[in-house]
Amino acid sequence: MGVVLMLTRAELRRRWRSVVVLAVMVGFVGAVVLALVAGALVALVAVGFALVTAVRRRRRDLAVLKTLGFDRRQVRATVAWHATTVAGIGLVVGIPLGLVMGRLAWRMVADELGVGTDPTWPALAILFVVPVALVAVNLVAALPARRAARTRPAVVLRSE
Numbered sequence: 001m002g003v004v005l006m007l008t009r010a011e012l013r014r015r016w017r018s019v020v021v022l023a024v025m026v027g028f029v030g031a032v033v034l035a036l037v038a039g040a041l042v043a044l045v046a047v048g049f050a051l052v053t054a055v056r057r058r059r060r061d062l063a064v065l066k067t068l069g070f071d072r073r074q075v076r077a078t079v080a081w082h083a084t085t086v087a088g089i090g091l092v093v094g095i096p097l098g099l100v101m102g103r104l105a106w107r108m109v110a111d112e113l114g115v116g117t118d119p120t121w122p123a124l125a126i127l128f129v130v131p132v133a134l135v136a137v138n139l140v141a142a143l144p145a146r147r148a149a150r151t152r153p154a155v156v157l158r159s160e
Contacts (some may be wrong), residue, residue, distance in 0.1 A: 034103055040136075041140055048140040051083055055144040063153035072149035083141035095126060 055062070058136060061073055070078075110117040 042142050044136055047083070047086060047137055048144075050086065051079065051141050051144045054082060055079060055148045059148075059151060059156050062148050062150065063156035066151075066153040067157070073147040076142075076145040079145035080138050080141050083137045086136060087137040091130055091133060095129075 041141060062070075062078070065078070099121065107117050
């Protein structure tokens with residue numbers, strides 16, 4: 001014979017609430033991850049646009065450097081160092097600012113909820129984000145660097 005499971009209304013409500021809370025939490029975590037990924041993509045597009053603009057504005061300078069003896073690899077390295085510098089400054093300013101602002105926001109939320117505000121710092125996340133950001137920015141910089149390396153200096157200097 002089968003076992004019949006009888007639940008009281010209170011038990012059913014308690015279990016239902018826990019399922020709803022779990023679903024809301026999973027949905028919230030998914031939304032946060034989606035927002036982080038979207039933010040990262042927007043940041044990469046912005047950095048890519050800035051690099052394309054910088055390479056276009058510095059066409060003459062890069063042409064002079066090629067005339068003075070830079071080869072294609074050195075021009076690509078120059079653009080890559082520019083991208084690394086931009087990302088490095090962004091990380092040096094953004095990580096501490098984000099930690100401080102996040103801490104302040106969490107303190108406000110935790111005070112309203114009446115929960116503890118013990119500080120925890122995401123050291124592993126920071127150690128993961130820094131090299132990933134630098135690699136991603138340099139991958140984005142590869143296209144403007146390739147275009148800058150292929151530019152012929154005579155054409156650029158003649159048109160200026």
